[in-house]
Amino acid sequence: MQDAGRYLAQMRQTAPLVQNITNYVAMNVMANVMLAAGASPAMAHAREEAAEFAGFAHALSVNIGTLDPEWITSMELAAAAMNEAGKPWVLDPVAVFATALRRDAGARLLALKPPIIRGNASEILALGGGAAAGSGADAGDTVESAEAAARHLAKKTGGVVAVTGAMDYVTDGERAYRVANGHALMPKITALGCSLTGIVAAFAVDQPPLEATVAALAYYGLAGEEAARNARGPGSLAMHFIDALHAMTPDDLTAGARTSAA
Amino acid sequence: MQDAGRYLAQMRQTAPLVQNITNYVAMNVMANVMLAAGASPAMAHAREEAAEFAGFAHALSVNIGTLDPEWITSMELAAAAMNEAGKPWVLDPVAVFATALRRDAGARLLALKPPIIRGNASEILALGGGAAAGSGADAGDTVESAEAAARHLAKKTGGVVAVTGAMDYVTDGERAYRVANGHALMPKITALGCSLTGIVAAFAVDQPPLEATVAALAYYGLAGEEAARNARGPGSLAMHFIDALHAMTPDDLTAGARTSAA
Amino acid sequence: MQDAGRYLAQMRQTAPLVQNITNYVAMNVMANVMLAAGASPAMAHAREEAAEFAGFAHALSVNIGTLDPEWITSMELAAAAMNEAGKPWVLDPVAVFATALRRDAGARLLALKPPIIRGNASEILALGGGAAAGSGADAGDTVESAEAAARHLAKKTGGVVAVTGAMDYVTDGERAYRVANGHALMPKITALGCSLTGIVAAFAVDQPPLEATVAALAYYGLAGEEAARNARGPGSLAMHFIDALHAMTPDDLTAGARTSAA
Numbered sequence: 001m002q003d004a005g006r007y008l009a010q011m012r013q014t015a016p017l018v019q020n021i022t023n024y025v026a027m028n029v030m031a032n033v034m035l036a037a038g039a040s041p042a043m044a045h046a047r048e049e050a051a052e053f054a055g056f057a058h059a060l061s062v063n064i065g066t067l068d069p070e071w072i073t074s075m076e077l078a079a080a081a082m083n084e085a086g087k088p089w090v091l092d093p094v095a096v097f098a099t100a101l102r103r104d105a106g107a108r109l110l111a112l113k114p115p116i117i118r119g120n121a122s123e124i125l126a127l128g129g130g131a132a133a134g135s136g137a138d139a140g141d142t143v144e145s146a147e148a149a150a151r152h153l154a155k156k157t158g159g160v161v162a163v164t165g166a167m168d169y170v171t172d173g174e175r176a177y178r179v180a181n182g183h184a185l186m187p188k189i190t191a192l193g194c195s196l197t198g199i200v201a202a203f204a205v206d207q208p209p210l211e212a213t214v215a216a217l218a219y220y221g222l223a224g225e226e227a228a229r230n231a232r233g234p235g236s237l238a239m240h241f242i243d244a245l246h247a248m249t250p251d252d253l254t255a256g257a258r259t260s261a262a
Numbered sequence: 263m264q265d266a267g268r269y270l271a272q273m274r275q276t277a278p279l280v281q282n283i284t285n286y287v288a289m290n291v292m293a294n295v296m297l298a299a300g301a302s303p304a305m306a307h308a309r310e311e312a313a314e315f316a317g318f319a320h321a322l323s324v325n326i327g328t329l330d331p332e333w334i335t336s337m338e339l340a341a342a343a344m345n346e347a348g349k350p351w352v353l354d355p356v357a358v359f360a361t362a363l364r365r366d367a368g369a370r371l372l373a374l375k376p377p378i379i380r381g382n383a384s385e386i387l388a389l390g391g392g393a394a395a396g397s398g399a400d401a402g403d404t405v406e407s408a409e410a411a412a413r414h415l416a417k418k419t420g421g422v423v424a425v426t427g428a429m430d431y432v433t434d435g436e437r438a439y440r441v442a443n444g445h446a447l448m449p450k451i452t453a454l455g456c457s458l459t460g461i462v463a464a465f466a467v468d469q470p471p472l473e474a475t476v477a478a479l480a481y482y483g484l485a486g487e488e489a490a491r492n493a494r495g496p497g498s499l500a501m502h503f504i505d506a507l508h509a510m511t512p513d514d515l516t517a518g519a520r521t522s523a524a
Numbered sequence: 525m526q527d528a529g530r531y532l533a534q535m536r537q538t539a540p541l542v543q544n545i546t547n548y549v550a551m552n553v554m555a556n557v558m559l560a561a562g563a564s565p566a567m568a569h570a571r572e573e574a575a576e577f578a579g580f581a582h583a584l585s586v587n588i589g590t591l592d593p594e595w596i597t598s599m600e601l602a603a604a605a606m607n608e609a610g611k612p613w614v615l616d617p618v619a620v621f622a623t624a625l626r627r628d629a630g631a632r633l634l635a636l637k638p639p640i641i642r643g644n645a646s647e648i649l650a651l652g653g654g655a656a657a658g659s660g661a662d663a664g665d666t667v668e669s670a671e672a673a674a675r676h677l678a679k680k681t682g683g684v685v686a687v688t689g690a691m692d693y694v695t696d697g698e699r700a701y702r703v704a705n706g707h708a709l710m711p712k713i714t715a716l717g718c719s720l721t722g723i724v725a726a727f728a729v730d731q732p733p734l735e736a737t738v739a740a741l742a743y744y745g746l747a748g749e750e751a752a753r754n755a756r757g758p759g760s761l762a763m764h765f766i767d768a769l770h771a772m773t774p775d776d777l778t779a780g781a782r783t784s785a786a
Binding site: 005019021024027028030032035036041043044046048049056207238240241242244245246247 | 500
Binding site for chain 3: 270288289290293294298304306308310311314315318325400489500501502503504505506507508509
C-alpha cells in the first residue's frame, strides 16, 4: 500500500466523532490516543442513550474488556444503529475465549456482522470457533496461527478482520495485508490494543475498510517505533507514544509504513 | 483580581476532602490533578453511600460525562446533602446537549441550584436553554457566544457560572471576570476540563465562589502554560502539567494570573 | 530478609494471571504497574463471570474503593473460589471506615478470611474494630498506631496483614517485618496503594505470604526511590515509577531492600 498517509490526512480533516463503548481500563488512554491522533472520541454506554448517540457519531467501537450484561445490550443497540445508517463500527473481542459471558457477548455481536473486527490471535481464533491458548487479556497464540480463522471470520461477516501482534494481518476474506510496524514494548502498556480499535474506527469513516485498517495499524505501530527511540521503559514509552501520534505527518506515515500484500 | 495566589494558599492549607461523582474517563486524571494541587479527592458514587459521604466531604463535584440513570440519583442525593449543609458543589454538564438522558440529568441537577457550574460554551448554551453547536464532548461554540447564557443561568441559580475555553468567562449574574491563562494544546488531553471542575470545588471551600472560581481557573491555565514550555505534545504536556500544578506557589499564581473584570 | 530479589525473579518467571476486582480510579494505573513488573493483570468483575474467571487466575485482588452493592457479591464469589482452590487473594479495604456500605463490605470480605490484607493505618485500625482518624481515602493515623490492630487481624484471619505508610509493617500475627523503602511523594499519585495490592497478589503465588508480601513492598518502595531521582513532581514520578518497576532486576532488589524483623 503506497499511500498510508492519505488515510491519516483524511481522518484528521474529518476529525470524526467516534463513540466508544469500551472497558474501564481503556477509557482514559483511548480518549487520549484518539485526541492525539486528531479524532474526537466520546464514551457513551448507557442503554438509554447508546443508540441515540450512535445516531450522530461517525463511527463506533465496541469492546468487551470489562463486560457487564447491561452493557451488551447497549453495544447491540449502538451497533444496530450504525448498521442501519451504513456507518462503520469495530468490534474488539477482548478475552472472548475466557468465560461464558464473553463467549455469549462475542456471539451476539458477531451476529450483527461487524464491518471490522480487531483482536489478538487468541481472540480471533476463539471468535472464529477454534481453540485458543490465550489466558486473561493476553494472546497465547501467534498471528500466523490465526490467519485462516481471520479469513473465515471475514467471509462470515462480510467485513474486515485484523489480527494484531508482532506482525499484523488484515484481511477481507479475499485480499490480505501484513503490517510490520510496531515495537516489542507496546504490549507492556495496558489498553494500547483497545485504543487502537478506536483509531481503526476513526480511519474507517468514509474510507474502504481494508485499506483504512491497514493504514491505521501502520500509523499506530510507527508511532510506537518513534516513541521507543526516546523511551526508557513502558512508562516513558506511553508518554512519548501520545506525542508521536500527535506529531506524525501523513508524509511521515507514507514513508515509514511497512505494509505488504499477503 | 490582585490576589489569586491567596486562594491557592488557602486551599492548600485546608486540603479539602472533595467528593467527586464523575465520569470513568476522568476519574484517574482528576484524582491526580487534585492531589498534585493539594486537595484530597475521593470518588464515591453508590446510591447507598453518596449522601453519607457528602456529609463529611468539604465540597462536591458532579459530572455527567459517562452517565447512567442510577448515578443521577446519587448525584441528586449528594448535591442535596451539600445544599442542606451549606457546602459548595460544582456541576459539570458534559455534553448536556447531546441526548435526552443528558438533558434530563442537566435539568434535574439545575433544579438543585448548583452553587457553581463549569462547562464549555456549548454546554452552557444548552443548559441555559439555547441552541448549541457542540458534538460529542467538544464545544462547537465560542465562549463569547455563551456569555449571555452564563449570566442568565447564574441569575436563575443564584450561583456562579464559568464558561471555559480560549478565554474563560466567569459570572455571578452581576459581576464577571475573564481569565486569559491556558494553552492551546490543553483540550488535546482528555478530562482536563472535568478535572478542573474538581479544582474549582476545592478552591470554593469557605471562599467567595466568584473569586475562588476565577483563581482556580487562573491557577489551572497558568500550570498549563508552564507545562507547555517543556512539552513536545499532549503526552508530555499531561505529565508536566501535573508537575506544574504541584510546583506552583501562591506567589507564582499571583504574578502569573491574567484575569480582568468583564 | 536477605533474598527479596528471589521473590521478584520467581514472580516474573510465573508471570501470574492476577484477576483484579478494583476501583475505577485504579484500573488503568494498576494494570500498567502490574505489566511493568512482569505480571499479567485482568480486570473482570461481572457477577456472571467473577468466579469463573477466578477459576483460572493464579491470584486475586479485591478493592472496595468505588464500591457498588453488585460488586460486593462478585468479590465474595471470586474470593470464595480462590479459597476453595487454595490460591491467594488480597483485600484492599479502601476507606472502609468511611460509610456503612464500606463497613459492611469490609465485614463480609473479612469473614472470608483473606490470606493477605493490605491497607493504610486508618483502614487496618477500622477493619480491626478500632476507631480510625482517616477521611476519604487518606490515612489519618500512623503505621505504628495500627500495629497491634494488624496483629489482631492477622490472628483472626489466619493470614498476613500489611500496613503501608512511611514505614510499612507486615505481620502474620506472630512474626513481623518493617519495610523502609519508599518516597514521600508517592502518596501524591492516586491509586499507587491500590496498585501495590495487585503486586502483592502477584508475588504471593506459590510463595510464603509473609515473605512474599515483604518482598513486594520493598520492590515497590525501591522503585519509588529510583523514580524520585529523576522526577520533578508527581507527574514525572508516576512515569519514572513504571519505568523503574520494569527495569529493576532481582539483584537490584536484594541490594536495595531495607527490611528488618520487627
